[in-house]
Amino acid sequence: MTTPPNKGTLYLVPTPLDFGCDTSVPIADVLPQATLRVASGLTHWITENAKSTRAFLKRVSEFAPLGLALQDMQITELPREVHKKGDHLGEFDAKPLLALVLKGQDIGLVSEAGMPAVADPGSSVVMAAHQLGIRVAPLVGPVSLLLALAASGLNGQNFAFVGYLPQDSAARLQRIRELEMLVMKTGQTQLFIETPYRNKALWEALLKGLQPNTRVARASGLTLQNMDVQCYAVRDWRQSNGIGDTPTVFAIGR
Amino acid sequence: MTTPPNKGTLYLVPTPLDFGCDTSVPIADVLPQATLRVASGLTHWITENAKSTRAFLKRVSEFAPLGLALQDMQITELPREVHKKGDHLGEFDAKPLLALVLKGQDIGLVSEAGMPAVADPGSSVVMAAHQLGIRVAPLVGPVSLLLALAASGLNGQNFAFVGYLPQDSAARLQRIRELEMLVMKTGQTQLFIETPYRNKALWEALLKGLQPNTRVARASGLTLQNMDVQCYAVRDWRQSNGIGDTPTVFAIGR
Numbered sequence: 001m002t003t004p005p006n007k008g009t010l011y012l013v014p015t016p017l018d019f020g021c022d023t024s025v026p027i028a029d030v031l032p033q034a035t036l037r038v039a040s041g042l043t044h045w046i047t048e049n050a051k052s053t054r055a056f057l058k059r060v061s062e063f064a065p066l067g068l069a070l071q072d073m074q075i076t077e078l079p080r081e082v083h084k085k086g087d088h089l090g091e092f093d094a095k096p097l098l099a100l101v102l103k104g105q106d107i108g109l110v111s112e113a114g115m116p117a118v119a120d121p122g123s124s125v126v127m128a129a130h131q132l133g134i135r136v137a138p139l140v141g142p143v144s145l146l147l148a149l150a151a152s153g154l155n156g157q158n159f160a161f162v163g164y165l166p167q168d169s170a171a172r173l174q175r176i177r178e179l180e181m182l183v184m185k186t187g188q189t190q191l192f193i194e195t196p197y198r199n200k201a202l203w204e205a206l207l208k209g210l211q212p213n214t215r216v217a218r219a220s221g222l223t224l225q226n227m228d229v230q231c232y233a234v235r236d237w238r239q240s241n242g243i244g245d246t247p248t249v250f251a252i253g254r
Numbered sequence: 255m256t257t258p259p260n261k262g263t264l265y266l267v268p269t270p271l272d273f274g275c276d277t278s279v280p281i282a283d284v285l286p287q288a289t290l291r292v293a294s295g296l297t298h299w300i301t302e303n304a305k306s307t308r309a310f311l312k313r314v315s316e317f318a319p320l321g322l323a324l325q326d327m328q329i330t331e332l333p334r335e336v337h338k339k340g341d342h343l344g345e346f347d348a349k350p351l352l353a354l355v356l357k358g359q360d361i362g363l364v365s366e367a368g369m370p371a372v373a374d375p376g377s378s379v380v381m382a383a384h385q386l387g388i389r390v391a392p393l394v395g396p397v398s399l400l401l402a403l404a405a406s407g408l409n410g411q412n413f414a415f416v417g418y419l420p421q422d423s424a425a426r427l428q429r430i431r432e433l434e435m436l437v438m439k440t441g442q443t444q445l446f447i448e449t450p451y452r453n454k455a456l457w458e459a460l461l462k463g464l465q466p467n468t469r470v471a472r473a474s475g476l477t478l479q480n481m482d483v484q485c486y487a488v489r490d491w492r493q494s495n496g497i498g499d500t501p502t503v504f505a506i507g508r
Contacts, residue, residue, distance in 0.1 A: 012404050029288035030394050033280070099428035118403055118410040126407030130485045138405040140284050140396045140477060149372055150266050151392040153380030156372040160442065188414065223394060231384045 008101040010129040012122070013039050013108045014115045014141025017223050017247070020055045030223050035139040040064035042108040043073055046097055050075045052112050065114045074135055078121050087124035094128035102170060113247075115143045119161065119193060144222045144249050147189055151229040152189070152217035154253030159189035165202065172202070178210040183214065189253035196245040203243045203250075210234045210252065217251040218243065232236050262355040265381040267293050267362045268395025269367045271477050271501070274309045281313045281497055283481070284477050289393040292354070294318035296362040297327055300351055304329045305367050332375050341378035348382040355388050367501075373415065373447065398476045398503055399445055404485040406471035408507030413443035420454065426456070430463045433506060437468065440476045443507035450499040457497045457504075463489045464506065471505040472497065 016030050028036065039060045047053040054076055057066060066073075082092050101107050109116045109125050115138070130135050138196035145161050162179065167170045179190040194202045206216055217231035226246065270284050282290065293314045301307040307329055311320060320327075336346050355361050363379050364372045369392075370376035383390050399415050416433065420426045434442040447458045460470055471485035480500065 003362070026287070028286060030286050032282060032286045032395075034283035045473050115400060115404050118400055119409070120410070122404075123407050123410050126405060127485070128407075130407055136405045136407070136483050137481065138401040138483070140394075140401070141286075142394045143397060143400045146369060146372055146397045147392040147394070150376075151368050151380060153371070153377050153382075153384055153390070156374070156377050157417045158415065161412065162442075163411045169383050188416075203482045222392070227391065229390050229392070231381070 008106040012138040043068040044107040096126040148219035148249035154189040220248040262360040266392040283428040297322040348378040402473035402503035475503040
């Protein structure tokens with residue numbers, strides 16, 4: 001093991017993709033035992049949102065008793081700026097959040113859904129851990145981007161995730177065409193996401209703005225009962241394929 | 255549910271990242287219950303390698319009885335060309351492999367390790383399923399690229415996976431500098447992999463070819479006992495940080 005002596009470990013703890021809204025899928029169906037075991041034993045957390053972390057821990061406790069009563073857990077929220085602007089620009093110094101880890105305390109990093117620090121805040125904490133010589137251990141769980149990519153049938157040997165597209169319709173169209181150009185030139189699949197209530201606007205812009213032969217995938221409700229993944233060339237998508245407001249990952253490729 | 259009537263489902267079944275070599279980590283520690291349950295019930299498989307799939311199913315059977323004795327399973331290997339050249343170029347028509355699925359048979363797609371169709375063959379099968387109107391259901395399990403990305407602390411809001419770098423040292427150096435330029439211009443984290451016995455050559459080329467401020471991450475032995483993830487600016491990596499020949503994901507970012 002490479003754990004530096006006397007320091008704790010930063011565990012990256014993935015959470016279910018249901019945002020706590022569809023708890024009909026048991027947590028052990030999407031998180032393997034090692035993840036549940038580690039999560040149940042941790043007493044210190046860094047999170048996007050303390051409330052959803054408490055709800056997550058309540059679900060974990062049905063699988064394994066928690067190391068500490070919920071109200072005694074130390075749950076620290078990342079500051080608002082980190083949520084909004086992302087935290088990979090080096091402006092936020094997360095080292096103070098890891099003070100106890102230097103003294104031997106293990107700590108968990110979580111986001112609202114899926115893997116922390118992937119399409120979600122958290123990378124500043126991980127970066128700080130490396131700078132402090134703290135061991136970083138990512139745990140297995142659902143990652144919507146990769147489930148979507150695999151299920152799209154698009155090129156999985158060369159792909160990119162580019163976050164959100166612009167909201168302004170002209171800027172969005174321009175970005176869509178830029179991404180399509182990249183696909184055509186390099187074959188690199190381009191993945192992106194949208195705030196669910198804007199799914200419809202994005203979807204219509206895609207079908208209107210892309211070339212007829214470009215393939216478009218959309219993956220909704222991943223790991224949930226209503227999971228739906230489809231991928232066709234633009235010309236083969238039908239008007240009838242409406243889109244709802246469940247969290248969706250979009251991808252274009254050739 | 256969106257399953258078309260009378261057709262089976264194509265399940266994308268992730269496997270442990272140990273390539274069957276380090277079975278000291280129990281399979282239920284990296285695959286959640288839904289994945290194990292579905293995998294144990296499937297009797298038809300499409301795979302990179304039938305031998306490793308049988309070994310995988312033997313491990314699954316310790317968790318849940320298989321739907322059929324191993325020797326009675328129908329396990330179809332993808333053709334060699336698909337392994338070598340990848341199967342996202344549309345040259346290989348996988349539709350015949352799904353003939354039984356059109357008649358109602360469920361089928362599993364697996365690769366040697368991790369998620370099929372991500373940095374591994376399989377996308378031709380998924381594409382064929384979409385074309386045939388067959389439901390595609392990705393299951394949760396370990397994906398080395400995303401574990402590595404999260405644990406690197408590099409930008410997880412904008413990233414790309416670009417596969418393997420060239421083997422020729424001059425071409426490799428050129429590619430490394432191209433990727434670094436992309437990082438500097440766009441902030442997009444660049445992930446790549448190497449055949450393990452070439453880890454050392456790639457690692458030396460990275461430390462030699464990149465700018466001192468560029469951050470480099472390497473993630474080895476993900477989910478295994480000897481897991482080791484580190485990320486520093488090039489100037490902070492030390493000669494003493496040698497690299498072994500365990501499967502490693504590399505990333506550069508700023």
